[in-house]
Amino acid sequence: MSTDAHESAGAFGVAAARSGSLVSNRGDLFASVDLGGTNIHAALADADGRLVAEEKVPTDSHEGPQRVLARIAALVNALASRAGAKPQALGVGVPGLVDVGRGVTKFFPNLPTQWRDIAVRATLEPEVGCPVFILNDARTATLGELVFGHGRNAETLIYFGLGTGVGGGVVIEGKLRLGPLGAAGEIGHQTVLPDGPLCGCGNRGCLETLVSAPALMAEGVRLMRSGQSARLHELTEGSADRVTPETMAAAARSGDQAVALAFARAGEWLGIGAANMVTVLHPEIVVIGGGVALAGDLFLPTVIETVRRRVGMFPTDSVRIVISELGDRAGLLGGIALAARGATLFPPIP
Numbered sequence: 001m002s003t004d005a006h007e008s009a010g011a012f013g014v015a016a017a018r019s020g021s022l023v024s025n026r027g028d029l030f031a032s033v034d035l036g037g038t039n040i041h042a043a044l045a046d047a048d049g050r051l052v053a054e055e056k057v058p059t060d061s062h063e064g065p066q067r068v069l070a071r072i073a074a075l076v077n078a079l080a081s082r083a084g085a086k087p088q089a090l091g092v093g094v095p096g097l098v099d100v101g102r103g104v105t106k107f108f109p110n111l112p113t114q115w116r117d118i119a120v121r122a123t124l125e126p127e128v129g130c131p132v133f134i135l136n137d138a139r140t141a142t143l144g145e146l147v148f149g150h151g152r153n154a155e156t157l158i159y160f161g162l163g164t165g166v167g168g169g170v171v172i173e174g175k176l177r178l179g180p181l182g183a184a185g186e187i188g189h190q191t192v193l194p195d196g197p198l199c200g201c202g203n204r205g206c207l208e209t210l211v212s213a214p215a216l217m218a219e220g221v222r223l224m225r226s227g228q229s230a231r232l233h234e235l236t237e238g239s240a241d242r243v244t245p246e247t248m249a250a251a252a253r254s255g256d257q258a259v260a261l262a263f264a265r266a267g268e269w270l271g272i273g274a275a276n277m278v279t280v281l282h283p284e285i286v287v288i289g290g291g292v293a294l295a296g297d298l299f300l301p302t303v304i305e306t307v308r309r310r311v312g313m314f315p316t317d318s319v320r321i322v323i324s325e326l327g328d329r330a331g332l333l334g335g336i337a338l339a340a341r342g343a344t345l346f347p348p349i350p
Contacts, residue, residue: 031087032335042075047340049148053079065118073127089131091338093140093331100182138167144334149326156283162292166208176346210269219262220248231256249295267299271306289324296323
């Protein structure tokens, strides 16, 4: 693991006080898996979130759920062998709906076969030799922020995860709210633009259709091909396939006003979504994470200004709106929190 990762993870140790650790031996290790459509990202860490081993392997989701689960088990066992210790529990963040109580997946919209009724817990536990907890990946990232990130001293938190989609999570009184289907917190699917673009969920004008990475990249391609972004054209050599949030951010930071405006517009849409959540819950903190958040300097001021302007029922000066300090490890560290603290982090499952 890199020195930066070690230093970054070590900074999260104060979070162990939340809910109390469920283990008495501070040397115990816990495993985490962040399952994505492209990669399986796994790690071992102690209960304070200090990473001791970490690795990514391709998901190869086309091979089907059982092969992916076998790959997860092999990866966790390889990390355990490298660390010289078996994990006490494993937390798995997955890209879709799950039956949290039974450890069964219900619907993964972006993976082959959609993983309907796959018994993840029953399959993995005998292979890794420890209890297994599963949770939606955005809610897992929310736990990472709650326990190890900006939310470690907060009781009420809203998390927006900006990536291929827009995931989220809601924390009230120090606990993640899941609802009867584990789907509470899908704040990326609130309607922001009536009659807006069709969303994969079937609704129109969802926040996800306006501020996700694909939405941002589509605007970047439009700007480049219409001749409005010479800098982006230069950075990508005119290839639409090379337009990413990263290349767009580079263009904006080097003075491309058209691309900078695209980020600002996304910030206003996100600010509207955040203002809605602030009006409903008046949280202590709103955290913005996910891959798009790496360009946070280009849109965060607009988000903050929009929230301040649109929430009129009460002052919002005390609501902190920040970019995640965990980066792409929010989900991974959330899995560690899930493994170490289990169901103490959310109300009883109905």
